[in-house]
Amino acid sequence: MFKTKFLRPPGAVKESEFVKKCIRCGKCQQICPYNSIVLTSWENPFYFGLPYIIARKKPCYLCMKCPPVCPSGALDRTLVDKNKVKMGIARINRDTCWAYQGSFCRACFMNCPIFDKALKMTDELLPVVIEKYCVGCGICENVCPVEPSAIIVEPLKD
Amino acid sequence: MKCDRREFLKWSAALTAASVVGFELSLPENLQAVDVDKWIKSVCRYCGAGCGLYIGVKGGKVVAVKGDDKNWNRGYICVKGSYLPKILDAPDRLKYPMVREGGKWKRITWEEAMNLMVSKFAEAIKKYGPHSVGFYGSGQSYSEESYLANKLFKGALGTNNIDGNPRLCMASAAVGYVTSFGKDEPMGSYDDIYYADCFFIIGSNMSEAHPVIFRLIMEQKRKRKVKIIVADPRKTLTVRNADLHLDFIPGMDLYILNAMAHVIVKEKLYNKDFIDKHVVFKKLGPDNKPQKVNFEEYVKFLEEYTPELAEQKSGCPKEKIIQAARWFATSKATMSFWCMGLNQRTKGVWVNNLVNNLHLLTGQICRPGATPFSLTGQPNACGGIRDVGLLSHLLPYGRLVANDQHRAEMEEFWGLPKGRIHPKPGLTAVELFRKFAEGEIKCLWVVCTNPGQSLPNLEKYRKGMAREDTFLVVSEAYHPSRTSELADLVLPAALWCEKEGTYGQSERRYQYLPQVIKPLGEAKSDFEVILTFARKLLTALGRADEAKRLFPYKTTEDVWNEMRACSRNTVYNFWGMTRARLIKEHGMLWPVPTEDYPAPGTLRRYTAKYGDPLVKKYDPKAEDISFYGNPADGNRAVIWLRPAVGPAEPADKDYPFILTTGRLIEHWHTGTMTMKVPELMRAAPRAFVEINPKDAQKLGIKTGDMVRITSRRGSIVLPAKVVDIPRPGVVFVPFHYPDKLINILVTDAFDPMSKQPEFKISAVRIEKA
Amino acid sequence: MxxxxxxxxxxxxxxxxxxxxxxxxxxxxxxxxxxxxxxxxxxxxxxxxxxxxxxxxxxxxxxxxxxxxxxxxxxxxxxxxxxxxxxxxxxxxxxxxxxxxxxxxxxxxxxxxxxxxxxxxxxxxxxxxxxxxxxxxxxxxxxxxxxxxxxxxxxxxxxxxxxxxxxxxxxxxxxxxxxxxxxxxxxxxxxxxxxxxxxxxxxxxxxRWKGGLRIIKRKDLTCKECALCSFECPLGLTPHLGNHLEDCYNCGRCVDICKGLRKKENPLDFKFL
Structure with a gap:
């Protein structure tokens, strides 16, 4: 009934700990220059006020401004390198992705901030997620022209 | 959540690149399953690749498209093509003619619009003569429309002030082919992709601009391990899939190409036999006239262009140049592709010649897989503009304005009085708009194109278009566009499958586009509008008899038949492409001399062995290869000695960066169509400037920062995208976005031979805004 | 207002x-x-x-x-x-x-x-x-x-x-x-x-510390016992009785409202230490 998988801001500790550690003060949401971070309300009243990201609406652009303002250690204050972020992992739906359907599209590849590392185009011009480098920022999910998105960021499990 | 095996496969993250190697593509099942009344064969509206499509119609509306699996694209289409149905009923489609009255747009009827237009044109012609009116056509109009406009302006009115936007995109390639081989248009076809062993791609980002062709190449790479060489100052997706990347300072590729020839000659990799039989050498003499030279002189000329010099000038490592030259010369068959990177240059013709030189030197030509292939940007730049001759110096099918015999031929064919066609070539695109800005051209008709966004050094020409004392008519499907907002009269145009006609794409492939649905609102096809206008204008000028005699057509097929007849005695001969055949076949490649000539026509020209029917006719003595377009040199092709020259505006101390503009896959040209598709806007919503991380670090710029780009002509503020694509010292901006007119910054210096402006290279400086 | x-x-x-x-x-x-x-x-x-x-x-x-x-x-x-x-x-x-x-x-x-x-x-x-x-x-x-x-x-x-x-x-x-x-x-x-x-x-x-900022009823000044402060107190306390320390949040409303017998001699006032 309630949404249980949330894409947390960059630098978030693992979900079970995040729920305990976040004091929901909203500073990460305030500093976010893109207004990517939203607060939970109806989606899951148990997580009331917890910050998360709806990648399809506004992904995380990895400006890395939010981790340093976290007072409680819910976001790792020391994190500055966007390559080390791990919010989730993108997954491609081969049944709807234009590239896998014989069309040609590379929106996710071109917009990936970990360019040519987290997403690769194979020789067949198919996008492929490299789990090791994918930070889960959700930009790919945001730009995918397919409705609903053919590439979705799966938030990290514990 | 349950995750069964199928679900798992579908969502499998494809964790390593290796896991998808060998993935066989399927055609979109979900599209095949769309519920439609019928599928109608047609062609994609966008780029010059010319992918075959099926249009799915349901209840008088276009609901889906799918790739035509029997056409050359084998069912593949790109993402913007997939969303084609959405452009047809965009909210800003123009539904009725509108006139600007006191700064406000007022709806009028077609009758009023045509009368207004005719009176303005007639008045200008009577007062100032025929050269006071002009026509600016488009490589997106159907061939029949362009042919009619050409006949009206060059024939009936006797002015050559008629040019098309291919002047901005294809002119250099056309002149390049003409100077090298005698006649325009490539000799090869997409079919050569299946035979080539080495691809030499220069000045083209095929992965974005011609994605379906690139897909076919990548398929060959997987299946046959072909070699791909890409020369590009940007590390585009094309480059990332290549085997060898020649990375150079923009504008210095002439050094690289000459150095490749140097290596080929020095290592004796050239084809002596071929050169002896089919090639002459020429250079521009001191009086700027071509002058024949011999092979030894060519070798001497090349001595200067060592790979070391090329490395020093272009920044491309010499090992790479040598490697590229070896691969080019020694592969079983080498196919070159190029596009705007070579054409939109002040030395566009020269650099085109240099690529053709490499093919002639090594004999990598006129065999399956070996061909120099120029990609076009617009769907009908070849068939509708270059072939039909809608450029100010051309007449239909390879004839030239400046040639007395050609003029006489056309006058006779069109039934005009002798001397009607003016012997002097008219104004070319940039000049046309300059004269319009200066007020020398009183009335200008812009059809199916958006010069208010696509001209270089835009501010200057936009001011001219906005002048009150001149009359600008724009036929446009969308309003306001950056051109129609400056117009005095806008005419609603039928779009794509709302009208019928013919497209001719890169590879000489002519394809028929049927009318599938009714035009929106009061929109009319440009064919109908031009025809009505021609008749009315000639009547208004007191030449009612000519109106009847020259424009007797009822349908587009009548015009098509006249065009077939017109091509019959030229090397373009497509007499055999009757409308009925075009409707049936999935595109045909001229020459098709007879009606029983088998489809798809001629895949390779200038070679009797591989099926050019015209070799026998024009050069009966030839065994196999004959460049019969160039009888003046004994049916031989020309290797030009072109010295290497840099761009018109290289980077300097004040403007240390080079701005290059280009395309994204999601959008097409000025975005009037693609920007109406929300899905595509999601993928590429706004303009940006790509900056190399090294430059960005020096300037303290991060992704997302606003950056001011300033050139000698203007400045613009764009969000930065710091990404390892452009080489250091180069910035890239897509030119699609109407709210960020990057062309304001671009230089309008043009090639003296092709009159094509140098869009690709402008010096700029960048700073944090 | x-x-x-x-x-x-x-x-x-x-x-x-x-x-x-x-x-x-x-x-x-x-x-x-x-x-x-x-x-x-x-x-x-x-x-x-x-x-x-x-x-x-x-x-x-x-x-x-x-x-x-x-x-x-x-x-x-x-x-x-x-x-x-x-x-x-x-x-x-x-x-x-x-x-x-x-x-x-x-x-x-x-x-x-x-x-x-x-x-x-x-x-x-x-x-x-x-x-x-x-x-x-x-x-x-x-x-x-x-x-x-x-x-x-x-x-x-x-x-x-x-x-x-x-x-x-x-x-x-x-x-x-x-x-x-x-x-x-x-x-x-x-x-x-x-x-x-x-x-x-x-x-x-x-x-809170007992010696910190608080409201007192001065013994040296006479209170009219008008109880205006208790009517006005936003928390419903009774400053005029002097039993306000526990809940009082130092808003100063009672100090404002207090009217002593003579001007500037109001018995309710803030006190620190």
């Missing part, structure tokens, strides 16, 4: 309350550009210091125990409100808290516009307060979202930010909560929130 601002302390206090509102708006409108001032009433970032709501921080510590991130600037920030309460009593509640401000406005409107009879103020014994606080802490520790449902100032400040951002789902949800609480507070159990339920208020009340 004049009543609402009348008096030296009341006027200053109103300016503080409005100022707080404007200050937070300013923070929210500039938060993209600066990181010096950030946050809500749950936690506010002042330069490097993260001032935190004591109740929030206590539940945070309880929830995480050994795993808690004892960031030195947050711990410092935790002590600041307690120190202020120690010295000046519950001035936060009267001078800053947006919920109190909202309540005062609505209460003023209710009594002056609708001429409703004033309700009896809610009263609770000190012992029951301690029991409730312990219970609230336990609930906050074991049910992580609990504090965020009951801490009104924090919720209001977050709501204000969402108004700036147009995040309507959250606005609707939190507005419902706030209205529910206000409804009970205004019409059924008057001031139950500030006097009993608000755990932060309870903690701040407990932290």
């Amino acid at each position: 004049k009543d609402f601002f009348k008096g030296k302390f009341t006027l200053t206090r109103r300016l503080f309350q409005i100022g707080t509102f404007l200050f937070f708006l300013a923070v929210y409108y500039t938060s993209h550009k600066q990181s010096f001032l950030l946050g809500t009433f749950y936690s506010f970032k002042l330069g490097p210091i993260h001032i935190v709501d004591p109740f929030i921080y206590l539940t945070y510590l309880g929830r995480n125990l050994l795993k808690a991130d004892l960031f030195v600037w947050t711990v410092t920030g935790f002590l600041i409100p307690l120190l202020i309460a120690f010295l000046f009593g519950r001035v936060f509640c009267s001078w800053i808290c947006p919920y109190n401000f909202l309540y005062e406005i609505l209460d003023f409107l209710k009594t002056h516009l609708f001429r409703k009879k004033p309700l009896i103020y809610f009263e609770a014994s000190p012992k029951s307060k301690k029991v409730w606080l312990a219970l609230a802490l336990a609930l906050g520790i074991f049910i992580p979202p609990f504090p965020y449902y009951i801490l009104m100032p924090g919720l209001l400040s977050v709501l204000l930010h969402q108004l700036v951002l147009h995040l309507y789902s959250f606005i609707l949800f939190s507005l419902l909560l706030i209205l529910m609480v206000l409804f009970v507070d205004l019409f059924f159990k008057k001031r139950i929130w500030c006097k009993f339920i608000c755990p932060t208020g309870l903690i701040l009340g407990m932290a």
Whole structure:
């Protein structure tokens, strides 16, 4: 009934700990220059006020401004390198992705901030997620022209 | 959540690149399953690749498209093509003619619009003569429309002030082919992709601009391990899939190409036999006239262009140049592709010649897989503009304005009085708009194109278009566009499958586009509008008899038949492409001399062995290869000695960066169509400037920062995208976005031979805004 | 309307309350550009210091125990409100808290516009307060979202930010909560929130020092026993009887209202030390 998988801001500790550690003060949401971070309300009243990201609406652009303002250690204050972020992992739906359907599209590849590392185009011009480098920022999910998105960021499990 | 095996496969993250190697593509099942009344064969509206499509119609509306699996694209289409149905009923489609009255747009009827237009044109012609009116056509109009406009302006009115936007995109390639081989248009076809062993791609980002062709190449790479060489100052997706990347300072590729020839000659990799039989050498003499030279002189000329010099000038490592030259010369068959990177240059013709030189030197030509292939940007730049001759110096099918015999031929064919066609070539695109800005051209008709966004050094020409004392008519499907907002009269145009006609794409492939649905609102096809206008204008000028005699057509097929007849005695001969055949076949490649000539026509020209029917006719003595377009040199092709020259505006101390503009896959040209598709806007919503991380670090710029780009002509503020694509010292901006007119910054210096402006290279400086 | 601002302390206090509102708006409108001032009433970032709501921080510590991130600037920030309460009593509640401000406005409107009879103020014994606080802490520790449902100032400040951002789902949800609480507070159990339920208020009340800022009834001046102060006290206390120390939040309303026999000889006054 309630949404249980949330894409947390960059630098978030693992979900079970995040729920305990976040004091929901909203500073990460305030500093976010893109207004990517939203607060939970109806989606899951148990997580009331917890910050998360709806990648399809506004992904995380990895400006890395939010981790340093976290007072409680819910976001790792020391994190500055966007390559080390791990919010989730993108997954491609081969049944709807234009590239896998014989069309040609590379929106996710071109917009990936970990360019040519987290997403690769194979020789067949198919996008492929490299789990090791994918930070889960959700930009790919945001730009995918397919409705609903053919590439979705799966938030990290514990 | 349950995750069964199928679900798992579908969502499998494809964790390593290796896991998808060998993935066989399927055609979109979900599209095949769309519920439609019928599928109608047609062609994609966008780029010059010319992918075959099926249009799915349901209840008088276009609901889906799918790739035509029997056409050359084998069912593949790109993402913007997939969303084609959405452009047809965009909210800003123009539904009725509108006139600007006191700064406000007022709806009028077609009758009023045509009368207004005719009176303005007639008045200008009577007062100032025929050269006071002009026509600016488009490589997106159907061939029949362009042919009619050409006949009206060059024939009936006797002015050559008629040019098309291919002047901005294809002119250099056309002149390049003409100077090298005698006649325009490539000799090869997409079919050569299946035979080539080495691809030499220069000045083209095929992965974005011609994605379906690139897909076919990548398929060959997987299946046959072909070699791909890409020369590009940007590390585009094309480059990332290549085997060898020649990375150079923009504008210095002439050094690289000459150095490749140097290596080929020095290592004796050239084809002596071929050169002896089919090639002459020429250079521009001191009086700027071509002058024949011999092979030894060519070798001497090349001595200067060592790979070391090329490395020093272009920044491309010499090992790479040598490697590229070896691969080019020694592969079983080498196919070159190029596009705007070579054409939109002040030395566009020269650099085109240099690529053709490499093919002639090594004999990598006129065999399956070996061909120099120029990609076009617009769907009908070849068939509708270059072939039909809608450029100010051309007449239909390879004839030239400046040639007395050609003029006489056309006058006779069109039934005009002798001397009607003016012997002097008219104004070319940039000049046309300059004269319009200066007020020398009183009335200008812009059809199916958006010069208010696509001209270089835009501010200057936009001011001219906005002048009150001149009359600008724009036929446009969308309003306001950056051109129609400056117009005095806008005419609603039928779009794509709302009208019928013919497209001719890169590879000489002519394809028929049927009318599938009714035009929106009061929109009319440009064919109908031009025809009505021609008749009315000639009547208004007191030449009612000519109106009847020259424009007797009822349908587009009548015009098509006249065009077939017109091509019959030229090397373009497509007499055999009757409308009925075009409707049936999935595109045909001229020459098709007879009606029983088998489809798809001629895949390779200038070679009797591989099926050019015209070799026998024009050069009966030839065994196999004959460049019969160039009888003046004994049916031989020309290797030009072109010295290497840099761009018109290289980077300097004040403007240390080079701005290059280009395309994204999601959008097409000025975005009037693609920007109406929300899905595509999601993928590429706004303009940006790509900056190399090294430059960005020096300037303290991060992704997302606003950056001011300033050139000698203007400045613009764009969000930065710091990404390892452009080489250091180069910035890239897509030119699609109407709210960020990057062309304001671009230089309008043009090639003296092709009159094509140098869009690709402008010096700029960048700073944090 | 004049009543609402009348008096030296009341006027200053109103300016503080409005100022707080404007200050937070300013923070929210500039938060993209600066990181010096950030946050809500749950936690506010002042330069490097993260001032935190004591109740929030206590539940945070309880929830995480050994795993808690004892960031030195947050711990410092935790002590600041307690120190202020120690010295000046519950001035936060009267001078800053947006919920109190909202309540005062609505209460003023209710009594002056609708001429409703004033309700009896809610009263609770000190012992029951301690029991409730312990219970609230336990609930906050074991049910992580609990504090965020009951801490009104924090919720209001977050709501204000969402108004700036147009995040309507959250606005609707939190507005419902706030209205529910206000409804009970205004019409059924008057001031139950500030006097009993608000755990932060309870903690701040407990932290106050007897020698800190407080209101006294001076013995050397004569009281008219007019009881005007007790009528006007926003918490329903009785300053004229002198038994106001426990709950008083130092708003200064009674000092403003007090009329001694002679001018400038009012028996009610603030006292420090």
